[in-house]
Amino acid sequence: MDRDLIPAEFQRFHDLIYKLAGIHYPAEKMALLSNRIRRRLRATKVATYDAYLQLVQTNSQPAEVQAFLDSITTNETYFFRCQRHWDFFREWATARAADPATRREGFRIWSAAASTGAEAFTICIVLHQILGNNFGGVPVEILGTDLSASILEEARAGVYRPYAVAQTPPDVVKKYFTKQGTEELLFDRQLARHVTFQRHNLMEPLMGARNFDFVFLRNVMIYFDVPSKEKVMRNAHAVTRPGGYLMVGESESLMNLDQPFTYVKPSIFQRKSETTAPART
Numbered sequence: 001m002d003r004d005l006i007p008a009e010f011q012r013f014h015d016l017i018y019k020l021a022g023i024h025y026p027a028e029k030m031a032l033l034s035n036r037i038r039r040r041l042r043a044t045k046v047a048t049y050d051a052y053l054q055l056v057q058t059n060s061q062p063a064e065v066q067a068f069l070d071s072i073t074t075n076e077t078y079f080f081r082c083q084r085h086w087d088f089f090r091e092w093a094t095a096r097a098a099d100p101a102t103r104r105e106g107f108r109i110w111s112a113a114a115s116t117g118a119e120a121f122t123i124c125i126v127l128h129q130i131l132g133n134n135f136g137g138v139p140v141e142i143l144g145t146d147l148s149a150s151i152l153e154e155a156r157a158g159v160y161r162p163y164a165v166a167q168t169p170p171d172v173v174k175k176y177f178t179k180q181g182t183e184e185l186l187f188d189r190q191l192a193r194h195v196t197f198q199r200h201n202l203m204e205p206l207m208g209a210r211n212f213d214f215v216f217l218r219n220v221m222i223y224f225d226v227p228s229k230e231k232v233m234r235n236a237h238a239v240t241r242p243g244g245y246l247m248v249g250e251s252e253s254l255m256n257l258d259q260p261f262t263y264v265k266p267s268i269f270q271r272k273s274e275t276t277a278p279a280r281t
Contacts, residue, residue, distance in 0.1 A: 106139030
């Protein structure tokens with residue numbers, strides 16, 4: 001297949017992607033989607049777009065459905081993305097660590113749409129800088145989730161190219177990364193043990209998770225329409241403790257959404273504290 005999708009084909013793939021992942025592919029990205037699907041046609045030796053659509057629609061090959069979802073998601077990320085966000089997180093974490101009550105409770109943080117793990121490992125770095133070696137004995141649990149199974153394997157490996165640390169101070173790179181070969185950098189394996197990566201579709205509830213003190217949900221909702229955004233926000237709210245924070249990307253607006261979080265400042269939201277807060281699970 002050497003041509004792009006025609007509008008009717010694009011609409012059918014658009015509808016399938018929306019059904020599976022809640023992602024809205026705009027028409028102006030038809031050429032991009034065509035390129036990504038053509039890679040799967042070559043990999044599966046399927047001759048036409050319609051035949052490949054039939055393959056993934058029937059879910060007769062779950063591994064290929066996952067490969068299809070992997071192929072249509074974008075996973076560009078780097079350490080310390082948006083310094084303003086990390087300044088806020090550092091201030092919040094420092095205050096939490098200074099209070100004996102919340103310090104004993106520790107830190108439970110969710111990096112949703114974790115991609116290759118740069119965000120989750122940046123959380124590790126900031127907490128290590130605040131708490132010290134072994135996190136000062138403070139419990140630290142970080143969950144990184146993503147729709148793409150293949151990208152999560154990269155996150156678990158923790159190996160990065162120089163561009164991923166382009167916004168990271170050189171002394172921090174030197175302390176938390178080990179050179180591999182001529183260019184690759186391996187993130188600190190001891191710190192990495194505090195991060196658990198698992199596959200999760202943001203359109204579905206996060207099952208089995210205990211409530212989080214802080215949720216990073218950045219640079220992913222730009223791919224969702226209003227109903228999908230509202231569903232994602234409800235799912236995030238369900239696993240955020242009362243008083244906990246949610247952070248979205250700088251370019252993502254939650255204006256005019258029916259969502260349960262309270263606005264704090266641009267891209268920062270909070271779950272309201274309840275009059276009688278339930279026990280932290």
